[in-house]
Amino acid sequence: xxxxxxxxxxxxxxxxxxxxxxxxxxxxxxxxxxxxxxxxxxxxxxxxxxxxxxxxxxxxxxxxxxxxxxxxxxxxxxxxxxxxxxxxxxxxxxxxxxxxxxxxxxxxxxxxxxxxxxxxxxxxxxxxxxxxxxxxxxxxxxxxxxxxxxxxxxxxxxxxxxxxxxxxxxxxxxxxxxxxxxxxxxxxxxxxxxxxxxxxxxxxxxxxxxxxxxxxxxxxxxxxxxxxxxxxxxxxxxxxxxxxxxxxxxxxxxxxxxxxxxxxxxxxxxxxxxxxxxxxxxxxxxxxxxxxxxxxxxxxxxxxxxxxxxxxxxxxxxxxxxxxxxxxxxxxxxxxxxxxxxxxxxxxxxxxxxxxxxxxxxxxxxxxxxxxxxxxxxxxxxxxxxxxxxxxxxxxxxxxxxxxxxxxxxxxxxxxxxxxxxxxxxxxxxxxxxxxxxxxxxxxxxxxxxxxxxxxxxxxxxxxxxxxxxxxxxxxxxxxxxxxxxxxxxxxxxxxxxxxxxxxxxxxxxxxxxxxxxxxxxxxxxxxxxxxxxxxxxxxxxxxxxxxxxxxxxxxxxxxxxxxxxxxxxxxxxxxx
Numbered sequence: 001x002x003x004x005x006x007x008x009x010x011x012x013x014x015x016x017x018x019x020x021x022x023x024x025x026x027x028x029x030x031x032x033x034x035x036x037x038x039x040x041x042x043x044x045x046x047x048x049x050x051x052x053x054x055x056x057x058x059x060x061x062x063x064x065x066x067x068x069x070x071x072x073x074x075x076x077x078x079x080x081x082x083x084x085x086x087x088x089x090x091x092x093x094x095x096x097x098x099x100x101x102x103x104x105x106x107x108x109x110x111x112x113x114x115x116x117x118x119x120x121x122x123x124x125x126x127x128x129x130x131x132x133x134x135x136x137x138x139x140x141x142x143x144x145x146x147x148x149x150x151x152x153x154x155x156x157x158x159x160x161x162x163x164x165x166x167x168x169x170x171x172x173x174x175x176x177x178x179x180x181x182x183x184x185x186x187x188x189x190x191x192x193x194x195x196x197x198x199x200x201x202x203x204x205x206x207x208x209x210x211x212x213x214x215x216x217x218x219x220x221x222x223x224x225x226x227x228x229x230x231x232x233x234x235x236x237x238x239x240x241x242x243x244x245x246x247x248x249x250x251x252x253x254x255x256x257x258x259x260x261x262x263x264x265x266x267x268x269x270x271x272x273x274x275x276x277x278x279x280x281x282x283x284x285x286x287x288x289x290x291x292x293x294x295x296x297x298x299x300x301x302x303x304x305x306x307x308x309x310x311x312x313x314x315x316x317x318x319x320x321x322x323x324x325x326x327x328x329x330x331x332x333x334x335x336x337x338x339x340x341x342x343x344x345x346x347x348x349x350x351x352x353x354x355x356x357x358x359x360x361x362x363x364x365x366x367x368x369x370x371x372x373x374x375x376x377x378x379x380x381x382x383x384x385x386x387x388x389x390x391x392x393x394x395x396x397x398x399x400x401x402x403x404x405x406x407x408x409x410x411x412x413x414x415x416x417x418x419x420x421x422x423x424x425x426x427x428x429x430x431x432x433x434x435x436x437x438x439x440x441x442x443x444x445x446x447x448x449x450x451x452x453x454x455x456x457x458x459x460x461x462x463x464x465x466x467x468x469x470x471x472x473x474x475x476x477x478x479x480x481x482x483x484x485x486x487x488x489x490x491x492x493x494x495x496x497x498x499x500x501x502x503x504x505x506x507x508x509x510x511x512x513x514x515x516x517x518x519x520x521x522x523x524x525x526x527x528x529x530x531x532x533x534x535x536x537x538x539x540x541x542x543x544x545x546x547x548x549x550x551x552x553x554x555x556x557x558x559x560x561x562x563x564x565x566x567x568x569x570x571x572x573x574x575x576x577x
Contacts, residue, residue: 004155004204006105009065013058015200016073016093018209020055022199023192024048025213030195032481034188043188046086046390046416051196053080053392054093066104070097082392085134085189087419088122092138092193095121108158112145115162125419132176134189140169141197159201166194182484239267239284243291243306247279250299259298263291306462356431359453359460360405364391364413365441367567370532374441377448380405386414386569396424400433407432407457409464411444415501432457436464439501440475441565442530442575443468474499474517474574476510495571510537510571511545518549521576522558529558532565532573539564 007015023030023044030044057076058069074097077090095118100106106114119138129135144165148158173187174180180187199210256279267285279298285291288306295301361379365371366386374382381399385391396417400408408431412421418437425433434457438444447464455463479494485503490496497505497517504520507513514531522529529549533542546562553560565573 002156002205005153006107007066007111007155008105009067009069010063011204012066012100012106013061013064013069013072014209015203016069017055017058018203019196019199020048020051021210021212022202023051023195025210026195027192030188030192033185033191042390042416043085044192046082047089047189047192049082049392050077050080050086050089053077053394066106067101070100070103073097080392080394082390082420085192085416086390086392087423088125088134088189089193090423091122091125092118095119108149108153108155111155112142112149112158112162115145116142118142130177132173132180133187134193136173136176137166137169137187137190137193141166141193156201156204159197159204163194163197163201166190166197170194179485240286241284241288241306243267243281243283243285243288245281245292245295245301247281247295247298248300249277249279252277254298256298259294262294266290355404357405358407359451359457360403360408361411361448362396362399362403362408363411363444364396364417365444365567366569367532367534367565369564369566370441370573373445373563373565374448377445378451379411379448385417386567390414390417390420393420393423393427396421397427400424400428400431405431407434409451409461410435411438411447413438413441413444415439434461436461436468438468440471440473440575441532441567441573442473443471445530446471446575446577470577472500472521472576474521474572474576475501476513476517476571476574477569478571479506511541511548514545514572514574515548515552517572518574518576521574522553522556523576526556526558526576528575528577529553529560530575530577531560531562532567533562534565534567534570534572537571 004011027044027048030047031042032044034043054073054076057072058064061068061072064072074094077093080086080090096114098121099114099117100110103110115138119135119142122138123129123135126135141162145158145162147165148161152158152161170186170190173190174185177187203209259279263281263283263285266287267283279295281291281295283291292301360381362381362383363374363379364383364385365374366384366389371382371384380403383391383395383399385395396410400410408428410421410425410433412418412435418435418439421435425435436444436447438447446467450463450467451460452463475498477496477498479490479492479496482492483490488503488506490503490506494506495508495510495513496503497507497513499517499520505513505516507516518529531542531545531549542562542564546560549560567573
C-alpha cells in the first residue's frame, strides 16, 4: 500500500496540475449538469479555464517550494478566474494557498486545514451562500479530510475519505435545490470540484499526472440558455437601499460586534466580514445614513455604493451562480533588447507624459453590431465575451490598463462576469475603477446615454446605476437539452423567451415567442422598446416584426426600434424603458 505522509512543493504542484487536467477532461460533463438556476452549459468551461490558468503557471515554475507553489496558485487563479463559478473556484485555491504559505512541506493534518481554509474563503466570497451548491460540497470535503487526519497520517487515505464524503454531499444536492431536483442532476460546480480532487488523488496514488485529452480549449459555439436568479417583485422589497462599503479600521484587531448588533435591526441581508485591517459591509436598509454614521466610528470609509433596489430589476447576486478568453486577449508587444555597440549612445529624449482623460469605458459584449453601437456611445475598449465566453479577471484588467483615463467605468453586461470585474478593479492602483453592475447590453447602453462628462465620477456612478435599474431586459435563444424549469417543460430546440434572465415562455416559432416576451415586458410606464436582432435573424424578418410591434403599440405611444446586433446565441435582445 502506498503511503505519503508529507507533501513538498513539487509533489503539491503536480497534484494540482493533475486535478486541473482531470477537470479539463471532464468539463463537458460539468457543462451538461449546469441547470441551476436554468441550464446554460458553461460551469465546466469556466472552472476549467480558471484551473488551467493556475496549472499553466505552475508548469512554468518547474522545481518549486511549497511556498512558491502556493504563491503561484494565488496569483494565477486571481487573474485567470472566469465567470462566477471560476471566481468561486479561485477563492478555494487562494484560501488553500494562504494556509500553506511559509511552509516547506505539509502533512495530512495541515492539508486538511488548508482544505477547510479554502472552503471558508469561498463562503466568504459569496454575499449570500446557497446550500446545495459547490460551497456545500467543499465544506463536506474539508470535514471528511479533517476527520480522517485525526487518526491517519497517510495523505492518500485522508484524500480518499475527503472525496468519499464530498461525493455523498454531491449526491444530496439533487434534493437540496428545486432546479436540481426537477432536472434530476447534481450541482455542476460541486461536481467540478470533485473532478479536481479526484485528479489530484490519482497523481498521489500512481505518481503520474492525469494527461490532458485534446488540444486547447474549444470555444463553445452552440446557443445555450442563460442562467437566472429569482426576480424580486418591486412591492416585495421591504428595505429599499442596498448599501455596500469597506471601512479601514482605526486600529488592527478592532472588534465589530457592537457595530454588527447596532445595524442589524435596521435592515436585512446583512453581511459583515472583517479581518485585522478592514471591515466589509453589505446590508439592505431604509436608513443608509444611520448605517454609515455607525460605520465611520470604526475608521475611514472606502468603496461606498448605495443602490435603490426599487429601481433595479434584480436583487444582488446571491452566489452559486456567466468562455473562452482567446477572443478577448489583449496582446502584449514584444520588447526586443538592442544590441550593444562600441559607440556611446546619446541619452534618449524623455518621453512626454501620457495625458489622461477624465473618464474612460470598458464593456463586454458579443456581436459586431452591438460593438459598433457601444463604440459610438463612447466605449473605449470592447472585450468580446458574454454568455459561454466569460472574459477572465486578467482579460478585464488588461483592457482597463489600456484605457488612458483617470477613472474607468467597467460594464460586465452579464451577471456572471460581475465578480471577475470587481476582482480586476481591486488589482488596479494607478487609476480609479468603477464597476457598473450591468447584467445586459441594454443596461449598458442606457447607462452610457445617462453619462455626463461634466459631473463627478461619483455622481455619474450613481446616475448610471439608476439608469440600469430602469431597464427591463429580455432575450430569445433556444434549448440545448430537455428539462423542466419552474414547472415549464422544455424540449431540445424549443425557443426560450426570457425576461430578466427568467424563462417566461417557450414555443416553436421565433416571432410568436418574441411577441409574448415583449407583452410581458411592456407596461403603462414604457416609453421605448429597443430590439437588437442577432446573426441568425435576417433583416427582412426583423423588418416584419418591427412593423408588427409598431402597429401593436401605436396607441400606447411606445417608440419601437430595431437594430442589427449581430450577436450569437440570442435571436433577439430586447430592452423596455
